[in-house]
Each structure stands twice: as structure tokens, then as C-alpha cells.
Amino acid sequence: MAKQKLTSSREDYLEAILALIHAKGFARVRDIAEQLGVGRSAVSNALTALSRHGLVVYEPYRMVTLTDKGEQAARAVTERHDTLKRFMEDVLGLAGAQADDAACSFEHNIDPAVLERIDQLTAFFSLKRSGKALTQRWQDFLAASQEATDA
Numbered sequence: 667m668a669k670q671k672l673t674s675s676r677e678d679y680l681e682a683i684l685a686l687i688h689a690k691g692f693a694r695v696r697d698i699a700e701q702l703g704v705g706r707s708a709v710s711n712a713l714t715a716l717s718r719h720g721l722v723v724y725e726p727y728r729m730v731t732l733t734d735k736g737e738q739a740a741r742a743v744t745e746r747h748d749t750l751k752r753f754m755e756d757v758l759g760l761a762g763a764q765a766d767d768a769a770c771s772f773e774h775n776i777d778p779a780v781l782e783r784i785d786q787l788t789a790f791f792s793l794k795r796s797g798k799a800l801t802q803r804w805q806d807f808l809a810a811s812q813e814a815t816d817a
Contacts, residue, residue, distance in 0.1 A: 675712065676712065676715065676719075677743045679702070680736055681740055682702050683698060683736075684741065684744060687732070692729045693731075698713075721733055743774075748769075749788070750769035750781070750784065751766055751769040752788050
């Protein structure tokens with residue numbers, strides 16, 4: 667049987683559940699709804715579907731848990747998101763919320779080879795050359811470019 671690709675929405679649910687479990691020790695429907703900005707009925711429907719796929723253990727009015735398969739999928743999404751957010755912040759110089767939103771947009775459909783190169787480029791930018799990390803040199807360049815544009 668071929669591996670079924672999760673939709674970006676289902677990946678968002680898994681990512682939210684994992685984050686809640688790490689932050690609070692548990693995940694409830696109301697917490698997931700609040701984190702994702704959706705209604706509780708939408709969360710219940712999504713959890714039912716995720717349960718059918720063997721990714722979560724969900725019973726109404728109970729805490730939601732990830733199966734091993736669900737945790738593995740949630741960690742993969744979280745790692746992609748974190749890699750992309752680091753790139754957005756450290757290489758592209760985007761601020762926290764903007765970097766986070768951009769990472770969310772890319773994380774669901776990025777080719778693994780492209781993600782690997784982005785991760786490598788981000789690591790390269792953190793290397794020091796002439797006493798200064800390339801990331802800082804890039805930030806200095808961006809600031810100077812903005813000053814020239816503003817002048």
C-alpha cells in the first residue's frame with residue numbers, strides 16, 4: 667500500500683497537538699481549537715479523521731494523544747517548520763512572526779532535497795568569516811540597502 671500524504675491541514679493539527687503536549691503535558695480539543703483559530707467542531711472532525719489514519723488517539727471529552735506514527739509525522743512537520751523559520755530569520759532577515767508565517771506557508775509542500783539545501787545554506791551563513799558571521803554581514807548589507815533606499 668502506498669504511503670498516503672497528509673494534507674497541510676492535518677499536518678497543522680499534528681503540529682499543534684505535539685506543541686501542546688510539550689507545553690502543557692496534554693492536548694484538549696479546546697486548546698487545539700484556540701491554537702489553530704478554528705471551532706471545536708472542526709477540531710473534532712479533524713481528530714476523527716486523524717484517528718482513522720492511526721495518527722491520534724481521540725475520544726470525545728478525553729485528552730488527545732499522538733500514536734507513534736502520529737508523533738513521527740508531527741515531529742517531521744515541526745522540524746521542517748523550524749528549519750524554514752531559521753532560514754527566514756537568519757538568512758532572509760525576516761522578523762519572528764513574519765518568519766513564522768512564511769515557514770508555515772512553505773513547510774507542507776517543500777521538496778526534501780530543497781529543504782536540505784536550505785538547512786545547509788542556513789548553517790553556512792552561521793559560519794564566521796573575518797570575525798563576523800555571514801548572517802550578521804548579510805543583516806548589515808540589508809540595513810545599508812534600506813538606508814540607501816530611504817535616502
